[in-house]
Amino acid sequence: MFETSLTSNDLLFLLKGAWVTLELTVGAMLIGTLAGVLFGLLRATLPRATLPLAWVLDVFRSVPLLIQFVLFNALKSIAGLDISAFAVGCIVLGVYAASFCTEIVRSGVLAVPANLRRAARSLGMSYWQDLRHIVLPIATRVAFPGWLNLVLSVMKDTALVMWIGIVELLRASQTIVTRIQEPLLVLCIAGLIYYVMSLVVARLGARLEKRWQEND
Amino acid sequence: MFDYTFHWRSAFKALPDMLAGAWVTLETAALSMLLGTLIALLLTVMRQMQHPLPRHFANTWVSIARNTPSLFQIYILYFGLGSFGLHVSSWVALLAGITFNNAGYLAENFRGGLKAVPDTQMRAARSLGMSAFQAYRMIIIPQLLRIVFYPLSNQMVWAVLMTSLGVIVGLNNDLTGVTQDFNVKTFRTFEYFALAAVLYYLIAKTIVLVARLMAWRLFRY
Numbered sequence: 001m002f003e004t005s006l007t008s009n010d011l012l013f014l015l016k017g018a019w020v021t022l023e024l025t026v027g028a029m030l031i032g033t034l035a036g037v038l039f040g041l042l043r044a045t046l047p048r049a050t051l052p053l054a055w056v057l058d059v060f061r062s063v064p065l066l067i068q069f070v071l072f073n074a075l076k077s078i079a080g081l082d083i084s085a086f087a088v089g090c091i092v093l094g095v096y097a098a099s100f101c102t103e104i105v106r107s108g109v110l111a112v113p114a115n116l117r118r119a120a121r122s123l124g125m126s127y128w129q130d131l132r133h134i135v136l137p138i139a140t141r142v143a144f145p146g147w148l149n150l151v152l153s154v155m156k157d158t159a160l161v162m163w164i165g166i167v168e169l170l171r172a173s174q175t176i177v178t179r180i181q182e183p184l185l186v187l188c189i190a191g192l193i194y195y196v197m198s199l200v201v202a203r204l205g206a207r208l209e210k211r212w213q214e215n216d
Numbered sequence: 217m218f219d220y221t222f223h224w225r226s227a228f229k230a231l232p233d234m235l236a237g238a239w240v241t242l243e244t245a246a247l248s249m250l251l252g253t254l255i256a257l258l259l260t261v262m263r264q265m266q267h268p269l270p271r272h273f274a275n276t277w278v279s280i281a282r283n284t285p286s287l288f289q290i291y292i293l294y295f296g297l298g299s300f301g302l303h304v305s306s307w308v309a310l311l312a313g314i315t316f317n318n319a320g321y322l323a324e325n326f327r328g329g330l331k332a333v334p335d336t337q338m339r340a341a342r343s344l345g346m347s348a349f350q351a352y353r354m355i356i357i358p359q360l361l362r363i364v365f366y367p368l369s370n371q372m373v374w375a376v377l378m379t380s381l382g383v384i385v386g387l388n389n390d391l392t393g394v395t396q397d398f399n400v401k402t403f404r405t406f407e408y409f410a411l412a413a414v415l416y417y418l419i420a421k422t423i424v425l426v427a428r429l430m431a432w433r434l435f436r437y
Binding site for chain 1 (some may be wrong): 220279280282283284285286287290291292294295298299300302342373377378379381383384392397406409410414416417420421
């Protein structure tokens with residue numbers, strides 16, 4: 001009754017694509033989080049002096065990701081940089097993630113009451129001690145849900161790297177569709193994989209969040 | 217290392233066409249926002265209902281819209297519907313995909329906004345003799361829209377950025393599509409896409425500015 005020419009090899013191909021999606025997400029979030037924390041702290045401590053930084057990061061949020069990919073890819077060829085398409089994807093997504101992460105970290109740091117920081121300093125902590133032991137733990141808890149949302153949205157945005165020729169989940173499903181001509185089935189499987197990945201990340205994050213809140 | 221001469225003149229020559237494309241982009245985004253807001257309001261109300269069927273339907277819509285890439289949603293509409301013999305143009309697929317996505321995200325925003333409208337408002341409206349529909353239309357939704365106005369304007373910017381995905385399903389008259397057309401003809405990728413990026417940036421900033429002006433005009437007491 002129900003026949004399909006989808007083989008187990010095709011499923012394996014899809015899962016490989018899903019793995020590339022995950023790798024891209026992790027790579028981009030690594031870049032994005034590191035840069036985001038750095039920029040966010042700068043933005044929170046020196047709001048005036050880093051205003052140009054905010055403008056620059058705002059550009060990455062107001063230009064479609066697809067165009068950023070194409071632009072950076074073209075720039076890479078113009079400048080003669082010899083990096084893989086995967087690295088291009090990671091860098092562009094990373095910068096994109098950083099521009100959002102900066103705002104998340106900034107609002108987290110600003111959510112720490114100023115009196116708490118003054119209290120920490122008056123107990124004899126140095127600036128860095130205050131930052132490390134007081135500000136960052138509290139800011140992390142405030143910023144975490146936003147950061148998790150960012151992870152989920154970056155994971156979904158990795159679908160766009162197909163445009164610069166990386167075979168990730170959606171591109172893999174498209175390749176199979178061209179071969180077996182059953183778009184609905186294959187796309188539904190790809191959608192299910194995305195859905196499950198998002199769900200797992202969201203669940204893990206919710207559990208971590210709960211654990212952090214236990215001692216509050 | 218840098219043996220490349222930029223040819224900005226040809227890109228600027230294409231500016232009128234690209235501006236026309238930008239207008240299509242803006243129209244598509246505005247239309248999808250309009251439909252998306254209406255559907256999102258419907259979904260929000262459906263999620264409040266006692267009957268499980270509309271509630272499950274709305275919850276499924278929201279979770280699919282929020283947990284899968286918008287490109288995937290456009291794909292399903294463009295390629296997937298073909299297996300039912302339903303062939304839609306790429307513009308319709310793009311519009312439907314973005315609307316689906318917007319509705320899902322906005323429904324979630326509206327749910328938060330609805331919590332911020334006090335329950336007593338509804339009860340007061342009902343005790344004044346309004347029907348449930350009247351109470352929603354005249355009391356709840358105006359207050360709700362005021363609360364979610366900022367997320368709404370944000371979503372509008374997202375909608376504009378999402379229209380750029382149309383080029384992947386073969387749309388060629390929106391801003392990205394026009395740019396890609398010129399790119400294919402001339403291979404001046406960087407120049408054309410840089411110009412497109414500037415235009416997108418300007419559109420996004422204009423939307424934010426207009427939203428701010430509108431908020432100032434609409435929401436002063």
